[in-house]
Amino acid sequence: MSQAYLNGQYLPVEECRIPALDRGFIFGDAIYELIPVYSAQPFQLQAHLTRLQRSLAQVRISNPHSEYDWQQIISQLIANANLDQCSIYIQVTRGVAARDHAYPTAATPTVFAMVNPWPKQDEMMLSQGLSAVTVEDMRWNRCDIKVTSLLANVMMKQHAIDAQAHEAIFIRDNAVLEGSSTNVFVVSKEHVYTAPKNNLVLPGITRDVVVDLVHACNMPMHEEAVRMEDLINADEIWLTSSTKECLPVTQLNQQPVGNAQPGKLWHTVYTAFQALKSP
Ligand SMILES: Cc1ncc(COP(=O)(O)O)c(C=O)c1O
Missing domain, CATH: 3.30.470.10 (Aminotransferase class 4, branched-chain amino acid transferase, N-terminal domain)
Known part of the structure:
Protein backbone atom coordinates (compact mmCIF):
# COMPACT_ATOMS: atom_id res chain seq x y z
CA MET A 1 0.00 0.00 0.00
CA TRP A 118 9.51 4.24 -9.07
CA PRO A 119 11.19 1.55 -11.12
CA LYS A 120 14.57 2.15 -12.75
CA GLN A 121 14.50 3.42 -16.33
CA ASP A 122 13.45 0.80 -18.84
CA GLU A 123 16.62 -0.51 -20.53
CA MET A 124 14.78 -0.85 -23.86
CA MET A 125 13.85 2.84 -23.80
CA LEU A 126 17.47 3.77 -23.17
CA SER A 127 18.92 1.47 -25.82
CA GLN A 128 16.25 1.89 -28.51
CA GLY A 129 14.59 5.18 -27.68
CA LEU A 130 10.94 6.17 -27.66
CA SER A 131 8.43 6.93 -30.36
CA ALA A 132 6.38 10.11 -30.44
CA VAL A 133 3.60 11.62 -32.50
CA THR A 134 2.80 15.28 -33.03
CA VAL A 135 -0.64 16.64 -32.16
CA GLU A 136 -2.30 20.03 -32.43
CA ASP A 137 -2.20 21.74 -29.02
CA MET A 138 -5.77 22.14 -27.81
CA ARG A 139 -4.92 23.21 -24.25
CA TRP A 140 -5.51 26.55 -22.60
CA ASN A 141 -3.07 29.47 -22.48
CA ARG A 142 -1.67 28.94 -18.98
CA CYS A 143 0.32 25.75 -19.45
CA ASP A 144 2.98 27.31 -17.19
CA ILE A 145 0.82 26.61 -14.10
CA LYS A 146 1.02 23.04 -12.83
CA VAL A 147 -2.73 22.47 -12.47
CA THR A 148 -4.31 19.06 -11.96
CA SER A 149 -6.91 19.67 -14.72
CA LEU A 150 -4.98 17.64 -17.30
CA LEU A 151 -7.77 16.24 -19.47
CA ALA A 152 -6.27 17.54 -22.74
CA ASN A 153 -2.90 16.01 -21.78
CA VAL A 154 -4.61 12.75 -20.84
CA MET A 155 -6.49 12.63 -24.17
CA MET A 156 -3.35 13.34 -26.18
CA LYS A 157 -1.33 10.74 -24.27
CA GLN A 158 -4.03 8.20 -25.11
CA HIS A 159 -3.92 9.38 -28.72
CA ALA A 160 -0.18 8.55 -28.70
CA ILE A 161 -0.78 5.13 -27.17
CA ASP A 162 -3.51 4.38 -29.72
CA ALA A 163 -0.91 5.18 -32.40
CA GLN A 164 1.57 2.77 -30.71
CA ALA A 165 3.71 5.72 -29.58
CA HIS A 166 4.99 6.68 -26.13
CA GLU A 167 4.38 10.42 -26.15
CA ALA A 168 2.38 13.13 -27.90
CA ILE A 169 4.21 16.38 -28.72
CA PHE A 170 2.05 19.51 -28.80
CA ILE A 171 2.33 21.85 -31.80
CA ARG A 172 0.70 25.27 -31.79
CA ASP A 173 0.94 27.67 -34.76
CA ASN A 174 3.79 25.53 -36.12
CA ALA A 175 5.74 25.89 -32.83
CA VAL A 176 6.93 22.75 -31.02
CA LEU A 177 5.98 23.27 -27.38
CA GLU A 178 6.20 20.21 -25.11
CA GLY A 179 4.96 16.67 -24.65
CA SER A 180 1.82 15.58 -22.76
CA SER A 181 3.98 15.19 -19.63
CA THR A 182 7.48 16.09 -20.82
CA ASN A 183 9.56 18.97 -22.17
CA VAL A 184 11.08 18.55 -25.63
CA PHE A 185 14.66 19.13 -26.77
CA VAL A 186 15.77 19.08 -30.40
CA VAL A 187 19.35 18.66 -31.67
CA SER A 188 20.30 20.02 -35.05
CA LYS A 189 23.91 20.20 -36.32
CA GLU A 190 25.24 19.73 -32.76
CA HIS A 191 23.16 22.66 -31.44
CA VAL A 192 20.52 21.97 -28.79
CA TYR A 193 17.15 23.75 -28.80
CA THR A 194 14.15 23.82 -26.47
CA ALA A 195 11.06 26.04 -26.38
CA PRO A 196 11.46 29.19 -24.28
CA LYS A 197 9.71 29.37 -20.93
CA ASN A 198 6.43 31.21 -21.38
CA ASN A 199 2.70 30.65 -20.82
CA LEU A 200 2.58 27.83 -23.40
CA VAL A 201 4.89 25.34 -21.65
CA LEU A 202 5.39 24.02 -18.16
CA PRO A 203 8.71 25.26 -16.76
CA GLY A 204 10.01 21.74 -16.22
CA ILE A 205 12.48 21.23 -13.41
CA THR A 206 14.24 18.51 -15.42
CA ARG A 207 14.28 20.86 -18.42
CA ASP A 208 16.27 23.37 -16.37
CA VAL A 209 18.64 20.66 -15.14
CA VAL A 210 19.21 19.48 -18.73
CA VAL A 211 19.70 23.05 -20.02
CA ASP A 212 22.42 23.50 -17.37
CA LEU A 213 24.01 20.16 -18.26
CA VAL A 214 24.07 21.04 -21.97
CA HIS A 215 25.91 24.26 -21.08
CA ALA A 216 28.26 22.35 -18.77
CA CYS A 217 29.01 19.91 -21.60
CA ASN A 218 30.02 22.90 -23.79
CA MET A 219 27.27 22.34 -26.32
CA PRO A 220 25.52 25.38 -27.83
CA MET A 221 22.12 25.65 -26.06
CA HIS A 222 19.24 27.75 -27.45
CA GLU A 223 16.04 28.43 -25.53
CA GLU A 224 14.09 29.69 -28.50
CA ALA A 225 11.08 28.82 -30.67
CA VAL A 226 11.40 25.43 -32.35
CA ARG A 227 9.39 24.96 -35.54
CA MET A 228 7.64 21.83 -36.73
CA GLU A 229 10.14 21.48 -39.60
CA ASP A 230 13.05 21.65 -37.09
CA LEU A 231 11.46 18.75 -35.24
CA ILE A 232 10.91 16.69 -38.38
CA ASN A 233 14.50 17.28 -39.57
CA ALA A 234 16.10 16.90 -36.12
CA ASP A 235 19.26 14.82 -35.66
CA GLU A 236 18.08 13.98 -32.15
CA ILE A 237 14.96 14.56 -30.04
CA TRP A 238 14.95 14.22 -26.24
CA LEU A 239 12.06 14.20 -23.76
CA THR A 240 12.63 15.31 -20.16
CA SER A 241 10.58 14.96 -16.99
CA SER A 242 11.00 14.12 -13.33
CA THR A 243 10.16 10.46 -13.94
CA LYS A 244 11.59 10.03 -17.45
CA GLU A 245 14.76 12.01 -16.67
CA CYS A 246 16.08 12.51 -20.23
CA LEU A 247 15.06 9.96 -22.86
CA PRO A 248 15.81 9.86 -26.58
CA VAL A 249 13.07 9.78 -29.23
CA THR A 250 14.11 7.67 -32.20
CA GLN A 251 10.81 7.63 -34.09
CA LEU A 252 8.55 10.60 -34.85
CA ASN A 253 5.26 10.14 -36.67
CA GLN A 254 6.39 6.65 -37.76
CA GLN A 255 9.56 8.09 -39.33
CA PRO A 256 13.12 7.59 -38.01
CA VAL A 257 14.73 10.47 -36.10
CA GLY A 258 18.34 10.89 -37.32
CA ASN A 259 19.75 7.40 -37.72
CA ALA A 260 16.95 5.93 -35.56
CA GLN A 261 19.37 5.34 -32.66
CA PRO A 262 19.76 7.29 -29.40
CA GLY A 263 22.09 10.14 -30.36
CA LYS A 264 25.64 11.04 -29.39
CA LEU A 265 24.71 14.30 -27.66
CA TRP A 266 21.89 12.60 -25.78
CA HIS A 267 24.35 10.02 -24.52
CA THR A 268 26.71 12.70 -23.20
CA VAL A 269 23.92 14.58 -21.43
CA TYR A 270 22.31 11.40 -20.09
CA THR A 271 25.64 10.32 -18.60
CA ALA A 272 26.06 13.75 -16.99
CA PHE A 273 22.52 13.50 -15.59
CA GLN A 274 23.24 10.12 -14.00
CA ALA A 275 26.40 11.54 -12.40
CA LEU A 276 24.47 14.55 -11.06
CA LYS A 277 21.69 12.53 -9.44
CA SER A 278 24.03 10.14 -7.63
CA PRO A 279 27.15 12.15 -6.78
C1 LIG B 1 3.06 19.19 -19.62
C2 LIG B 1 4.35 18.88 -18.92
N1 LIG B 1 5.50 19.37 -19.41
C3 LIG B 1 6.69 19.09 -18.83
C4 LIG B 1 6.78 18.29 -17.71
C5 LIG B 1 8.11 17.99 -17.10
O1 LIG B 1 8.28 18.71 -15.88
P1 LIG B 1 9.26 18.21 -14.75
O2 LIG B 1 10.61 18.09 -15.38
O3 LIG B 1 9.22 19.29 -13.73
O4 LIG B 1 8.78 16.88 -14.26
C6 LIG B 1 5.61 17.76 -17.15
C7 LIG B 1 5.66 16.93 -15.95
O5 LIG B 1 4.68 16.51 -15.41
C8 LIG B 1 4.36 18.07 -17.77
O6 LIG B 1 3.21 17.59 -17.28
Missing part, protein backbone atom coordinates in the same frame (compact mmCIF):
# COMPACT_ATOMS: atom_id res chain seq x y z
CA SER A 2 1.33 3.43 -0.89
CA GLN A 3 1.99 5.74 1.99
CA ALA A 4 0.09 9.00 1.91
CA TYR A 5 -0.49 12.23 3.81
CA LEU A 6 -3.84 13.98 4.05
CA ASN A 7 -4.40 17.23 5.97
CA GLY A 8 -1.94 16.48 8.76
CA GLN A 9 -2.30 12.69 8.95
CA TYR A 10 -0.05 9.95 7.58
CA LEU A 11 -2.05 6.96 6.36
CA PRO A 12 -2.22 4.37 3.55
CA VAL A 13 -3.46 5.95 0.32
CA GLU A 14 -6.43 3.56 0.21
CA GLU A 15 -7.71 5.11 3.45
CA CYS A 16 -7.64 8.71 2.19
CA ARG A 17 -11.14 10.20 1.90
CA ILE A 18 -11.83 13.51 0.15
CA PRO A 19 -15.28 15.19 0.38
CA ALA A 20 -17.24 15.26 -2.87
CA LEU A 21 -17.46 19.07 -2.68
CA ASP A 22 -13.71 19.48 -2.67
CA ARG A 23 -13.00 21.95 -5.49
CA GLY A 24 -10.18 19.74 -6.68
CA PHE A 25 -12.82 17.12 -7.52
CA ILE A 26 -15.54 19.48 -8.74
CA PHE A 27 -13.47 21.96 -10.82
CA GLY A 28 -9.95 20.52 -10.99
CA ASP A 29 -9.19 23.62 -8.89
CA ALA A 30 -5.85 22.34 -7.65
CA ILE A 31 -2.08 22.52 -8.08
CA TYR A 32 0.35 19.63 -7.98
CA GLU A 33 4.03 18.71 -7.96
CA LEU A 34 5.93 15.51 -8.54
CA ILE A 35 9.34 15.17 -6.96
CA PRO A 36 11.73 12.34 -7.79
CA VAL A 37 13.64 10.75 -4.90
CA TYR A 38 17.07 9.15 -5.36
CA SER A 39 18.93 7.41 -2.51
CA ALA A 40 16.08 8.51 -0.22
CA GLN A 41 16.81 12.20 -1.04
CA PRO A 42 14.36 14.41 -2.93
CA PHE A 43 16.03 15.65 -6.14
CA GLN A 44 15.87 19.40 -6.91
CA LEU A 45 13.56 19.89 -3.93
CA GLN A 46 14.05 23.66 -3.71
CA ALA A 47 13.12 24.11 -7.38
CA HIS A 48 9.97 21.99 -6.94
CA LEU A 49 8.89 23.92 -3.82
CA THR A 50 9.51 27.23 -5.61
CA ARG A 51 7.40 26.10 -8.58
CA LEU A 52 4.67 24.88 -6.20
CA GLN A 53 4.59 28.30 -4.52
CA ARG A 54 4.47 30.04 -7.91
CA SER A 55 1.62 27.85 -9.21
CA LEU A 56 -0.41 28.38 -6.01
CA ALA A 57 0.13 32.15 -6.17
CA GLN A 58 -0.98 32.25 -9.83
CA VAL A 59 -4.40 30.80 -8.90
CA ARG A 60 -4.58 32.56 -5.51
CA ILE A 61 -4.52 29.48 -3.29
CA SER A 62 -2.55 30.35 -0.18
CA ASN A 63 0.34 27.97 0.41
CA PRO A 64 -0.75 25.97 3.46
CA HIS A 65 2.83 25.12 4.48
CA SER A 66 6.21 26.73 4.88
CA GLU A 67 9.12 25.23 2.95
CA TYR A 68 10.29 23.72 6.23
CA ASP A 69 6.88 22.02 6.74
CA TRP A 70 6.92 20.65 3.20
CA GLN A 71 10.41 19.27 3.74
CA GLN A 72 9.24 17.56 6.94
CA ILE A 73 6.19 16.01 5.23
CA ILE A 74 8.29 14.77 2.32
CA SER A 75 11.01 13.32 4.58
CA GLN A 76 8.39 11.56 6.70
CA LEU A 77 6.72 10.04 3.63
CA ILE A 78 10.07 8.77 2.32
CA ALA A 79 10.89 7.30 5.74
CA ASN A 80 7.44 5.66 6.05
CA ALA A 81 7.71 4.13 2.58
CA ASN A 82 11.24 2.89 3.25
CA LEU A 83 12.09 3.22 -0.45
CA ASP A 84 15.37 4.52 -1.81
CA GLN A 85 14.05 5.41 -5.23
CA CYS A 86 10.49 6.69 -5.33
CA SER A 87 8.45 9.72 -6.30
CA ILE A 88 6.47 12.10 -4.14
CA TYR A 89 3.20 13.47 -5.52
CA ILE A 90 1.81 16.59 -3.82
CA GLN A 91 -1.58 18.11 -4.50
CA VAL A 92 -3.11 21.23 -2.94
CA THR A 93 -6.74 22.02 -3.74
CA ARG A 94 -8.63 25.20 -2.93
CA GLY A 95 -10.63 23.17 -0.40
CA VAL A 96 -14.24 22.24 0.24
CA ALA A 97 -17.04 24.72 -0.54
CA ALA A 98 -20.56 24.86 -1.99
CA ARG A 99 -20.25 24.54 -5.77
CA ASP A 100 -19.78 28.02 -7.22
CA HIS A 101 -17.17 29.08 -9.76
CA ALA A 102 -16.01 32.13 -7.77
CA TYR A 103 -13.21 31.56 -5.26
CA PRO A 104 -14.83 30.86 -1.86
CA THR A 105 -14.01 33.43 0.79
CA ALA A 106 -13.30 30.91 3.54
CA ALA A 107 -12.06 27.54 2.34
CA THR A 108 -9.13 25.68 3.83
CA PRO A 109 -6.83 24.14 1.22
CA THR A 110 -6.80 20.35 1.09
CA VAL A 111 -3.27 18.93 1.21
CA PHE A 112 -2.71 15.46 -0.18
CA ALA A 113 0.61 13.76 -0.83
CA MET A 114 1.65 10.21 -1.61
CA VAL A 115 4.81 8.30 -2.23
CA ASN A 116 5.05 5.79 -5.05
CA PRO A 117 7.73 3.27 -5.93
